[in-house]
Amino acid sequence: MRQSRPSHSRLTPDEWLESEQLLSPEEADLPAGRHAFHKEALMAFIQQDARSTTAASAAPPSAAPVRRRLLRPLIVLPVAACSLALVAAGVLTFTAGGEAGDGSAAGPALTATVGAGTSAGVPQLLDRISLASAESPQVEVRAGQYVYVESKVATTYEKTVGDKTTLASDGIHRRQVWNSTDGTKGWLIDPAVSPPGGEKLDRTNEKGESEPARLNAPTYDYLATLPTDPDTLLAKIYKETKGMGNSPDQQAFTTIGDLLHESLPPAELNTALYKAAAKIPGVVHVEDAADAIGRRGVAVARLDETSGARTEWIFDAKTFTYLGERTIQVRPDGGDSGLIKPGTVIYTEAVTLRQVVDELKETPSSGA
Numbered sequence: 001m002r003q004s005r006p007s008h009s010r011l012t013p014d015e016w017l018e019s020e021q022l023l024s025p026e027e028a029d030l031p032a033g034r035h036a037f038h039k040e041a042l043m044a045f046i047q048q049d050a051r052s053t054t055a056a057s058a059a060p061p062s063a064a065p066v067r068r069r070l071l072r073p074l075i076v077l078p079v080a081a082c083s084l085a086l087v088a089a090g091v092l093t094f095t096a097g098g099e100a101g102d103g104s105a106a107g108p109a110l111t112a113t114v115g116a117g118t119s120a121g122v123p124q125l126l127d128r129i130s131l132a133s134a135e136s137p138q139v140e141v142r143a144g145q146y147v148y149v150e151s152k153v154a155t156t157y158e159k160t161v162g163d164k165t166t167l168a169s170d171g172i173h174r175r176q177v178w179n180s181t182d183g184t185k186g187w188l189i190d191p192a193v194s195p196p197g198g199e200k201l202d203r204t205n206e207k208g209e210s211e212p213a214r215l216n217a218p219t220y221d222y223l224a225t226l227p228t229d230p231d232t233l234l235a236k237i238y239k240e241t242k243g244m245g246n247s248p249d250q251q252a253f254t255t256i257g258d259l260l261h262e263s264l265p266p267a268e269l270n271t272a273l274y275k276a277a278a279k280i281p282g283v284v285h286v287e288d289a290a291d292a293i294g295r296r297g298v299a300v301a302r303l304d305e306t307s308g309a310r311t312e313w314i315f316d317a318k319t320f321t322y323l324g325e326r327t328i329q330v331r332p333d334g335g336d337s338g339l340i341k342p343g344t345v346i347y348t349e350a351v352t353l354r355q356v357v358d359e360l361k362e363t364p365s366s367g368a
Contacts, residue, residue: 109156109167110345114330117284125285126278130271132320138267141356146178147220147264150353152292156346158337165337172292178360183219187361215240228268230275246306249281253302289314291324291350308334324350
């Protein structure tokens with residue numbers, strides 16, 4: 001006798017795929033994903049747009065430009081009212097001959113198998129990850145030093161030439177970020193979004209005023225002030241991100257992922273973040289996932305019900321060391337073109353080095 005299908009109320013959205021065929025979804029918003037490009041992508045766009053406008057006024061008409069759309073909305077430091085409108089829309093456009101960071105050649109869209117997600121065992125998995133984090137060697141960070149994070153990353157985006165839109169990727173490439181402990185000095189080298197040699201990162205707004213650190217734009221010094229009780233920490237995250245993202249729960253998950261990914265949280269906070277994540281509704285365990293360089297592991301993940309994209313934090317299955325993150329489309333018709341199909345990897349990252357250095361642009365391998 002055929003068993004009745006389980007009620008959706010007893011399953012997380014990510015588990016619906018395992019119990020029944022999905023109904024045709026409404027048009028999805030752009031996926032929340034991770035806010036990896038920070039201020040630099042927006043600034044590159046503004047600078048490039050200005051150059052393109054100047055060149056266009058002096059040059060004869062040419063072929064229709066290629067438009068590149070970043071599929072992840074960007075949370076950045078304030079720069080200008082018109083720029084914030086672009087951020088709110090969750091999309092930035094780069095024109096041909098003027099894309100930020102010409103050192104990363106466009107390639108085919110990134111794809112992967114969508115692993116099944118289940119809510120079973122999530123608290124136990126995050127407990128093991130928390131314990132591994134607490135037992136890992138602790139890094140001493142002193143005032144005046146820099147947190148250096150090196151990773152391999154790639155993004156799939158929509159590319160429009162004339163009236164034809166296709167998917168492309170910026171290819172897996174090296175990304176290097178330096179940030180001073182107080183956030184006043186920083187540097188980014190990422191050929192997909194920065195000019196050759198990299199660019200300066202700072203915390204100033206369009207008026208030249210210094211912006212204070214916050215949850216979605218933290219510094220090491222700021223992280224050291226956050227509560228380490230998981231319930232208190234999670235309550236703070238919900239309160240300070242109210243109205244952001246596609247839902248409160250998804251934004252809380254995204255915010256924790258941002259704090260884990262391209263920073264160096266103090267040991268007690270790192271442990272508390274994992275314990276807080278276990279309390280967010282809809283978080284699932286994915287048995288098999290891979291980072292940007294193919295390292296396989298288990299994932300803690302959550303499906304954005306609006307966009308149909310799932311953000312996955314990937315950990316080594318034996319040591320539970322953090323490997324990286326990816327955002328993969330799970331439901332049909334993602335993005336505003338409808339081309340983002342299940343299995344499209346919207347963003348992928350593999351953290352390869354996270355260390356403290358004494359000088360801006362110093363790399364641990366060269367010491368200079």
